[in-house]
Amino acid sequence: MGMVGGGRGAFIGAVHRMAANLDGQIELVAGAFSSDPEKSKLSGEDFFLDAERVYGSYAEMAEKEAAREDKIDFVTIVVQNHLHFAVAKTFLEAGFNVICDKPMTLTLEQGLELREIVAKSGKVFCLTHNYTGYPMVKEARRMVRDGELGRLLKVVAEYPQGYAVGDVEGEGQGKISNWRADPKVAGASNCMGDIGTHAHNLVRYITGLEIEEIAAELTAFIPGRELDDDGNCLVRFTGGVKGLIFASQISNGDENALSIRAYGTKASIEWHQEDPNELIVKYANAPRKTYRRGNDYLGSAAAANSRTPFAHPEGFIEAFANIYLAAAGAIADQLEGKSAPEGGYDFPTVDDGVAGMAFIEATVRSSQNNAAWVKPKA
């Protein structure tokens, strides 16, 4: 594996490396870790890389790696949002598989174009919507698919955070990384783009529902900010399902309180990211059940995505690593000329990325129209 971005001090780059390391199946061997060649070099030393495979730019890396016999099997892209498209395009066209951080691109248009590039390349493209890597999220998805909830009626997905609230009272934009506050780098939305998309992706992954219409109210509570730090949406899903998606970075004291509740005619489920090893199932007239990771009674996907027996808590890095393992499996199959397993691979694709970009675009468009109902464009 190679990496673009994610040098010293970058949070998400470190997470990607731990996820890749965990199972001893993936080895980081090359990288362009910074647009500053000197910084890139120092990061390469941190990661014990051969100096000749530490590059000063992603373009150089794509070119030189493509020429090597022992070239990387895939590249991981952990640069700022506005560069995702160019880097992904470069590597895909140079014949590499790609794992890319989300949101996939700066704009929906870029997303649609990237979809075509991926299709043309025939390469594996994986988007790290990491929360779908949790075993109990996979169990929730299985329950919905197996009809255990009956017909779905309502879905509530939320992702409240508070990390940006310190800045509300006039201390500037401090805690939100500057680039996330800049539309030219982050895109049309901050909060919905950064975490609202995770809630949206989680709904799609577990329930299979798509948004038909959405009415969104985005707010920038932090004085002087161009982009939203809070958003609340009414949603009309496919199949007559109704619901809410809301996210926030000014919900003071909340941490990563991503959760989903899906209500069906037979049963309902509830899952909380901060307590990821449990899945709560509720019924009209029977005791509630708590499904817990690592138990034999769980479905095959939950089992396959667990590393330890029950009640040895698994968390964020393990879920992230599950996305890596699934993508690595697809890449290995491709390298070995194998076809996909029945049921396909289980990682977020370029299509999920397009759906996410369409979600962001729709929420911004609705909000600019006083929370009018709008249809996503993809």
Place this chain on the structure above:
Amino acid sequence: MGMVGGGRGAFIGAVHRMAANLDGQIELVAGAFSSDPEKSKLSGEDFFLDAERVYGSYAEMAEKEAAREDKIDFVTIVVQNHLHFAVAKTFLEAGFNVICDKPMTLTLEQGLELREIVAKSGKVFCLTHNYTGYPMVKEARRMVRDGELGRLLKVVAEYPQGYAVGDVEGEGQGKISNWRADPKVAGASNCMGDIGTHAHNLVRYITGLEIEEIAAELTAFIPGRELDDDGNCLVRFTGGVKGLIFASQISNGDENALSIRAYGTKASIEWHQEDPNELIVKYANAPRKTYRRGNDYLGSAAAANSRTPFAHPEGFIEAFANIYLAAAGAIADQLEGKSAPEGGYDFPTVDDGVAGMAFIEATVRSSQNNAAWVKPKA
């Protein structure tokens, strides 16, 4: 105390009686428990009443009680929604204080008229928005008032229930009491009127915020129903605060999961009706705190509304009884010619009832206009 409605088998009548009994300060001595005089009489026997004070109609009761030396100090109204107005008017005009179940009236217009009747009567009128009787709700209100949360930014209040979902798949309207499904008896809304108003009242009580604009999507998931069994609202509160209010009777497996989250610049609070003895306070960079009922560190209102030391759980009936005690205190003061204490009385009034009716009317009006933003009319 006298009671209109609430005879044998009526859930809410029994709750009112337990609330009145609990502290040994209030005695039920008269009633018109049913529109069927025979049933009323049997109920009177259940409650050990003198036969002569068990009446066949509320009109008879108001007239005969008014003529007695030892007349009741107040009447409790626990009839169906559409009768609240007429019964309240009758007793107020006959010179009685009134405790009335919610929603206050059938329509907003009735609510506005009742407000004038109350004002003219000079009598005590208490509406049993019982959830504000919980000690930790009072502590939450104190925190907001004392500025401990800083400036409020966002409020999320919800009341998901699942009791009506059994009927979704075509088995009729079964579990929702027939009268709640009938607009002529229940009013313009079922779900928002029955429980959405509780969420709305809780927001107002704790935060002091009023709704400036609301965009509501009400749904009747149960085939053949005229009234909503689910509703989701975007809200713009006074002071630039944003938020969500949602309620449901088809959230399968949820019970009475009323909760509120209020996010401020200094701290945030979270309270759950099903775990009422705790109040969670969250901060940007300090450990979360859990305030627990019955402790010496709580404010005076929480203390005054507790009956037992910490960790002897108190619940729904105790909270309900707190509303009764507060109203009874006002009634006693009036009987004894005392003026109200500094800070006033702490029970929901006719003004709260009008606000609730305006909330219901606004959600229905918005929903009929495709969730357009509307302003409440009162």
Place this chain on the structure above:
Amino acid sequence: MGMVGGGRGAFIGAVHRMAANLDGQIELVAGAFSSDPEKSKLSGEDFFLDAERVYGSYAEMAEKEAAREDKIDFVTIVVQNHLHFAVAKTFLEAGFNVICDKPMTLTLEQGLELREIVAKSGKVFCLTHNYTGYPMVKEARRMVRDGELGRLLKVVAEYPQGYAVGDVEGEGQGKISNWRADPKVAGASNCMGDIGTHAHNLVRYITGLEIEEIAAELTAFIPGRELDDDGNCLVRFTGGVKGLIFASQISNGDENALSIRAYGTKASIEWHQEDPNELIVKYANAPRKTYRRGNDYLGSAAAANSRTPFAHPEGFIEAFANIYLAAAGAIADQLEGKSAPEGGYDFPTVDDGVAGMAFIEATVRSSQNNAAWVKPKA
């Protein structure tokens, strides 16, 4: 009902009155609320009693009430421990039914004598081990009886409190009521007598197990105290079941954290007094279940001891009131000449009181012998 003790300011007297009031079936009409006749009189006024039925001593009360046509149906005894025996004996021998606070007597010998007095009297004697009044405790008992746990293997019951810890660092005995620190008033044990017996009673009520041998280590952490404020016990129960019973008043910050865990070959249960409306059931290889009060799927005892539908939390007072209702039912049957219902009455009797006194005596005896194994004497 009449009351001995429990005047102004007494915590447990107020609880008993609320429990008696709650359901409108029991009326306080007489009392000797204090050994000081003036204080007794003032308390009687608080409770709206006829002055002639407020007595200056329990002996006077027993005598005068016995002579009345409209005498009380039963007396509630809420005096200090060392007076329980004498008051109970006096009223039983005067022909009254008795509800008595726990621990039942000052010594095991008194307990055994009281058992004979009760038997001879033919009267109802109810001991307020109130925690067995919770609906979910009754559901737990049903599960064990119905064999849903299989064969029991292990039981862990605990009651940690922290209220006495403030005094550890030399500030005297402050927070423990003086009389509880005095062996002549409280008996041979403070902590095990006051709350350890509740844990012990809960085990017996739910599981039906008796202690065969116990090894106890009691400690007085508070300097200068004669009686224990903490106790830990290894237990060998009937049927080869093993376990632990521990209680504490120096577990700083714990409130009334009474809990029980009973482990069987088929399933296990877990119940926490501070979260009393839930009962957790665990299995070897199936999702955990949470049984919640008020649901239709519960057994008849849980249902009969609930007053409101699910998720309107019920608590300590309601559980206490259930003990009162059960005892009042037995008293009413006796007054009306009815025999007991099939399955008997469901309240703690003098036999439970004797078992509690034997438990206290055994823990003290073991502890005095360096935690040697001892057998309870009854």
Place this chain on the structure above:
Amino acid sequence: MGMVGGGRGAFIGAVHRMAANLDGQIELVAGAFSSDPEKSKLSGEDFFLDAERVYGSYAEMAEKEAAREDKIDFVTIVVQNHLHFAVAKTFLEAGFNVICDKPMTLTLEQGLELREIVAKSGKVFCLTHNYTGYPMVKEARRMVRDGELGRLLKVVAEYPQGYAVGDVEGEGQGKISNWRADPKVAGASNCMGDIGTHAHNLVRYITGLEIEEIAAELTAFIPGRELDDDGNCLVRFTGGVKGLIFASQISNGDENALSIRAYGTKASIEWHQEDPNELIVKYANAPRKTYRRGNDYLGSAAAANSRTPFAHPEGFIEAFANIYLAAAGAIADQLEGKSAPEGGYDFPTVDDGVAGMAFIEATVRSSQNNAAWVKPKA
């Protein structure tokens, strides 16, 4: 790093490898994964090792690695209990640093001997009492050391599991690995040795207390078993602290419910392994606090042992990896001739292993003497 034991299918070997992999600082390069050379070879292929560094026996491995220029920096020992001593001795005497699974040895005598061997070798010896790797455990330790709890009074540590209960009703020893049921392989205790020692170690790590006397009741509930599957202990700690340590493998439905409660005169702490990212702190008269991993308000040890910001749950593998990182740091310092940092290293040593063996020996000795009080021998 090299590994002895832990080939294909071995749970704990896989955990050690993931822990070593996670941070990209440690590379597995050699191993003797099975006593069957063929199996060892296949495992080596799984782990992408050079065939020449996959050995057929640990003795061969120690000898050949010692002779290499690029020899391993340390060996990880994950064989069955009875082989720990011989393998550790062999590698220490061959000049290697050692990371060893617990319990450290088969007997206390071996433990004492190993302590001398380690001392003589001058090598790093790390015992993987992995639960002390959790950040919030380190925060708890800091609180005790900084005096935030005041003087300790009582400690309750427990580790209930249920995995062995399926066999109680006569189906043999099935679910307990055969070797754990065999005293010649597992040692004098199964349950106390396997998990009781974790509870004991956790107490020592957080509180610094040692056991002065212990009274233990061990039980083999599974018919036909030679070794205990449940154990309950009364404990007298240094400094007059009292408490309980109990562990079980027949607590049906419990998973890895390791927890500790430490009660002090100023405050108390509570930590649960299944919810490892939270630490609850309780006070006599102040709101409870919940400290959560990843926040800036935590001490340096908690911070240094976290990989991600708050509320990205970290779990078992991360805690395990913290032990590896700490040991690897010590090994690196030794290789580079650096002295230990101020305050020393933070991983369990041979002394902790000796304490654990002494704990096991004492519980078995006490239990064989009818739970008499005994003193640990080391």
